[in-house]
Amino acid sequence: MEIWGEIVFDFPKNSMIIGELIEQATDKTDIILDSFAGSGTTAHAVLNMNKVDGGNRKFILIEMMDYANSITAERVKRVIKGYGEDKKKIEGTGGNFSFYGLGEKLLLDNGMLNPNVELEKIREYVWYTETRTEYMSIQSGDTKYYISKYNDIAYYLYYEKERVTNLDNDFLEQIKAKADYYVIYADLCSISEKKLQEYNITFKKIPRDIVKL
Incomplete structure (x- = not known):
């Protein structure tokens, strides 16, 4: 993957194909949900589309694996800021995003409040x-x-x-x-x-x- 300069994720989705699907199936202000975010291709495609057509699409990515921060979120950061060097440098798309981790369950399986929750x-x-x-x-x-x-x-x-x-x-x-x-x-x-x-x-x-x- 060009963003990393090495293989960090097996079989990542193609951002150009995902971008084409987004272009055909969404309006410029839609919210795109990807509940299996993987390496963050959907966010990459959304950011690219917004840059190309001036849209204001938003994305929600969900990833339960331990690479959510080191790969998924890191890719989105690099796409926004730009990546690569010299002649291979890719200009950033601009934009921003927020990253959240899951906290303690508020309600336990028995229906009681979790005493560990603030x-x-x-x-x-x-x-x-x-x-x-x-x-x-x-x-x-x-x-x-x-x-x-x-x-x-x-x-x-x-x-x-x-x-x-x-x-x-x-x-x-x-x-x-x-x-x-x-x-x-x-x-x-x-x-x-x-x-x-x-x-x-x-x-x-x-x-x-x-x-x-």
């Missing part, structure tokens, strides 16, 4: 499953269990790794956020259904009501 990651996950928007950590004068507010719904994650939490009157007194509705995650709830309705509160039990994506 609390902030759980908050991010709950926020996303509720709002489908990016989580932004904020500083507020509210209780530490407050996540944020979206569409006039205030979200709380009343969770502690070392003890069982109970949504009760004492917890309600800590709430400072002004909202039309409230969604509160906790292990237990000792407030009556009538009072929850009166205060527009939806109780969600941990971990049962945490959506599994």
Whole structure:
């Protein structure tokens, strides 16, 4: 493979052929998914196509093997920046990409929260499953269990790794956020259904009501 100057990957896909397929099957703003990224040929083809026709295609590559960083991501970097030397130098396509690795499973096979996952990651996950928007950590004068507010719904994650939490009157007194509705995650709830309705509160039990994506 010219990018490396040596063989680092057996039977890589041909980027020109993949490029032709992308040209025929996609529009200039489409997202191309390759769930078996291999050496990164799909990203290479997408970047080339964008350079040629001024498109704004995006790509998502998934690779589970240990060469995802050393080969797949490294190839994409070189295609973007350019590679080769002297007369064989290939100009970079420009563009950018982000590389992410898989973290710990949030929910274990038995449905319980993984105690090894950081609390902030759980908050991010709950926020996303509720709002489908990016989580932004904020500083507020509210209780530490407050996540944020979206569409006039205030979200709380009343969770502690070392003890069982109970949504009760004492917890309600800590709430400072002004909202039309409230969604509160906790292990237990000792407030009556009538009072929850009166205060527009939806109780969600941990971990049962945490959506599994």
